[in-house]
Amino acid sequence: MSLQAISAPVADLLPDLITLRRDLHAHPELAYEEQRTAGIVAQSLRLLGLQVHEGIGGTGVVGTLRCGSGGPRSVGLRADMDALPMVELGRSAHASRHPGRHHGCGHDGHTSMLIGAARQLARQRDFDGTVHFIFQPAEEGKGGARRMIEDGLFERFACDSVYALHNWPDLPLGQAQTRPGPIMAAADRFDIAVRGRGGHAAQPQHTPDAILAASQLVAQLNTIVARRIDPGESAVLSVTRIEGGQSHNVLPAEVQITGTVRSFDAASQDRIEAALRATAAGVALASGTEVEVNYLRYYPATVNTPAEAALAVEAARAIGLAADMAPRPAFTSEDFAFMLREKPGAYLWLGQGRADPGPDGERALHHPCYDFNDDALPLGVRWFCEVAARALARPQP
Secondary structure: HHHHOOOOOHHHHHHHHHHHHHHOOOHHOHHHHHHHHHHHHHHHHHHHOOEEEEEEOOEEEEEEEEEOOOOOOOOEEEEEOOOEEOOOOOOOOOOOOOOOOOOOOHHHHHHHHHHHHHHHHHOOOOOOOOEEEEEEEOOOOOOHHHHHOOOOHHHHHOEEEEEEEEEEEEEEEEEEEEOEEEEEEEEEEEEEEEEEOOOOOOOHHHHOHHHHHHHHHHHHOOHHHHHOOOOOEEEEEEEEEEOOOOEEEEEOOOOEEEEEEEEEEEHHHHHHHHOOOOOOHHHHHHHHEEEEEEEEEOOOOOOEHHHHHHHHHHHHHHHOOOEEEEOEOOOOOOOHHHHHHHHHHHEEEEEOOOOOOOOOOOOOOOOOOOOOOOOHHHHHHHHHHHHHHHHHHOOOO
């Protein structure tokens, strides 16, 4: 494949991609409800002459482009499609038309960039191999990548390696970063029920105090990372909700505690979960309450393979981005992790920070006023194309 040709400017694609991105932003769809988005994706790929498969893992779409002999190498390029269940407060002309749904993480931009890459690669067709364009549902905590894999993603669409990107407002436009090894954290959720019997607030001797026990538990949970995890490792435990009681003079029978744990390796996950369960059991014994712990490991760490991380950076530099290795991973999570457990690959942070971001928080991911920076669209298109070019040009192992 001609790397120079594939990396050529994609300015002529940009007006249509901006229109598409803003249309998707105005019509956000939540996890496994991406019917309209998936339909637009499928139709766009069919118009390019790609083989298109729908309904993978629920609402996932895969488009396949083969050129030359169609082999021997293959690469997967992935974008996520879902929005967040939150109210958008932005006032742009393309703001969400559906209350309680908002493309507050930029998946509208990711989808548009991958469609743009499919258009560019389909019109060049100057390579020998297979590119699978993977449009994934339900990234926002619902495990769409895992569902696609369970639905036979890599059996049906063989990939030697897989790549994805995420817009990164903390990096200026024109910069990019990734790193070998962990780049995003594993995400765990815990839900704890602390149960007494309930009773009169003036007679606490008659019932175990669930609120007092829950308060002691919260305080002890916040010592786990500091005292159970090696200081050279990285982990975060945050209690995000504590709820119980309805009246000033009633001791509630139950208090609910919810939180999250973020870490970068399974051994740390094991230690933190074991310590959390032991701490809860100790508080239950000391307070006379019953404590029930539900602990869910819903996303593993996103771990890049070294050769593919290097390729991702080289591709970014080749298209003119200021790209380097990230000094540390992020504690946010990403279900592309499931694909990277199956295949070699890499996940890139693509800078989209604006020099003038507007109102405070407008550029922050998951902010109610967040909006994707359309100036990043051609950069993502070119990066996807350059990655495909380099991945398919690598010698067969």
